[in-house]
Amino acid sequence: MTLAExxxxxRVLLCVGSGGVGKTTTAAAIATGAxxxxxxxxxxxxxxxxxxxxxLGLGGPSATPHRVALGSIPGRLDALLLDVKxxxxxxxxxxxxxxxxxxxxxxxxxxxxxxxxxxxxxxYMAVEALYRLVAEPDYDLLVVDTPPASHAVDFLDxxxxxxxxxDSRAFGILKDxxxxxxxxxxxxxxxxxxxxxxxxxxxxGLGLVREIGEFVQMIEGLVxxxxxxxxxxxxxxxxxxxxxxxxxxxEPRLADETAALVAALERIHLGIHGVIVNRALPSRLFGxxxxxxxLSGLSAxxxxxxxxxxxxxxxxxAHQAIVLQPLLAAARAxxxxxxxLLAHPPVSLDDLLGLGExxxxxxxxxxxxxxxxQR
Numbered sequence: 001m002t003l004a005e006x007x008x009x010x011r012v013l014l015c016v017g018s019g020g021v022g023k024t025t026t027a028a029a030i031a032t033g034a035x036x037x038x039x040x041x042x043x044x045x046x047x048x049x050x051x052x053x054x055x056l057g058l059g060g061p062s063a064t065p066h067r068v069a070l071g072s073i074p075g076r077l078d079a080l081l082l083d084v085k086x087x088x089x090x091x092x093x094x095x096x097x098x099x100x101x102x103x104x105x106x107x108x109x110x111x112x113x114x115x116x117x118x119x120x121x122x123x124y125m126a127v128e129a130l131y132r133l134v135a136e137p138d139y140d141l142l143v144v145d146t147p148p149a150s151h152a153v154d155f156l157d158x159x160x161x162x163x164x165x166x167d168s169r170a171f172g173i174l175k176d177x178x179x180x181x182x183x184x185x186x187x188x189x190x191x192x193x194x195x196x197x198x199x200x201x202x203x204x205g206l207g208l209v210r211e212i213g214e215f216v217q218m219i220e221g222l223v224x225x226x227x228x229x230x231x232x233x234x235x236x237x238x239x240x241x242x243x244x245x246x247x248x249x250x251e252p253r254l255a256d257e258t259a260a261l262v263a264a265l266e267r268i269h270l271g272i273h274g275v276i277v278n279r280a281l282p283s284r285l286f287g288x289x290x291x292x293x294x295l296s297g298l299s300a301x302x303x304x305x306x307x308x309x310x311x312x313x314x315x316x317x318a319h320q321a322i323v324l325q326p327l328l329a330a331a332r333a334x335x336x337x338x339x340x341l342l343a344h345p346p347v348s349l350d351d352l353l354g355l356g357e358x359x360x361x362x363x364x365x366x367x368x369x370x371x372x373x374q375r
Contacts, residue, residue, distance in 0.1 A: 003245070003336040004360050006274055007034055010243040012134065012142045012236070014156075016265070017247035018257035019148030022278040024048050025346055025355070026247050026339070027145035028056060028079075032349060033356030034141050035068075035075035042078040042133050045145040046126055051347050053081065063087050065133070070349065078139075080129060087125040095225040101218065110215045123151070124158040124230075131233045153264045159234035160268070163227060243273040246331055250280050250320035259327045274336035275328060276359065282338040286317035337361070 007013060013030065017023040024045060031043035042065055048058070056068050061083030068077040089106055096102035105111055126146075133142050146152040154161075236242060244265070248258045262272060284290065292310045295303065328335065339358045346352050 001274060001334045001336065003030070003274065003276070006243055006245070006336065007141060010241055011140070012130070012144070012242040014144045014146055014242065014244045015247055016146050016152045016244055016261065017148065018254050018261060021247050021249040021254055021258070023148065023247040024052060024145045026276055026278060027143050028052055029346070029352045029355040029359055031077055031143040032352040033360050035070065035077035036073050036353060036356070038075055039140040040076045040138055041141045041143065042080065042139050043143045043145065044080045044082065044126070044129055044133065046082050046147055048081065051345065055346065055348055055352065063090055073349065082126050082129055084122045084125045087129050088121065091128055092222065095222040095229070097221050101221065105218050108215050108218065123155040124162050126155055127158050127233050127237070131236060134236060152261060153268065156237060156265070156270055157268045159230045159237070163230050238270070244270060245336065246272045246275045246333065247278055248275055248324065248327055249278050250323045252323055255323050255327050259330050262327065262330045272331040272333040274333050275331055276336055277324065277338045279341040280320055280338045281313060281317035282340060283317065286314050
């Protein structure tokens with residue numbers, strides 16, 4: 001299995017991995033490479049470095065994709081930097097029974113606080129943004145840069161967790177705090193609790209309890225639609241059109257974190273389809289089956305140093321293979337590509353395309369050399 005084959009067979013490609021393995025850049029390079037090969041592509045990213053934002057022409061977060069200027073490069077590439085609040089607002093407008101109800105919810109003080117700070121909101125809105133992109137028939141491929149490590153699990157498990165919240169008793173308590181007393185609570189106890197809550201509001205000057213009740217009542221009409229939406233998103237993440245690509249690096253700490261991510265994904269019943277090894281000495285260049293190139297015209301001393309360097313690189317490649325072996329065994333997925341340590345991080349579309357030469361190598365092409373540092 002190659003990355004090119006995986007891209008052809010799936011419409012959604014999720015890049016997952018530990019922080020620091022180059023996952024965001026890899027996602028951008030996959031999208032750019034696919035677009036240059038004629039596929040109408042979009043890439044969704046959540047926290048890119050400034051240099052990558054500049055490369056993709058992303059001025060800031062948005063709820064709609066931005067067309068990337070490819071110049072003479074054929075194909076179409078759109079990029080989206082997630083705007084959690086705007087995406088949440090659009091979701092409310094889509095699910096509300098009327099424009100008036102939507103505006104009442106959007107103007108609510110609690111909504112303003114919860115839409116930006118509630119745990120899990122960012123992860124679910126990222127999945128929601130993906131769901132909307134999938135609904136666009138023009139896109140052949142959607143590449144998603146997920147948050148790093150444990151947050152990637154939150155991202156992929158966000159639909160199930162949101163459904164659990166909607167079905168939880170806590171949601172009912174927000175609407176009517178007196179339900180804390182249960183069916184066995186006496187009428188007097190209910191009256192006393194209601195009185196205490198009203199007194200607390202008068203004492204503090206805050207109508208917090210009332211506002212919470214009103215807010216929950218307003219969004220109650222959205223719950224059924226939201227529940228259906230969440231179920232559809234969950235099904236998308238586990239459908240045949242979606243694949244997970246693990247980005248890893250042959251460094252002990254990063255390999256351990258990535259192995260923990262693989263285990264966490266298994267617990268939520270998601271498997272890895274392929275692995276991209278970043279910052280590695282490629283096995284096709286330095287593997288035990290590769291013979292050193294015959295060099296002529298070198299002095300004895302220089303020839304000895306060249307051969308020693310070759311032996312050192314081969315030993316390092318063998319060490320990297322040992323570091324990655326447990327991770328690859330746990331992932332139970334093929335290595336799709338090996339990307340060497342580049343002289344500088346990609347700072348242009350040409351750099352991303354150069355990275356794509358390692359991700360999408362032609363079967364008959366010679367190994368791509370590591371590019372020299374640009375002056």
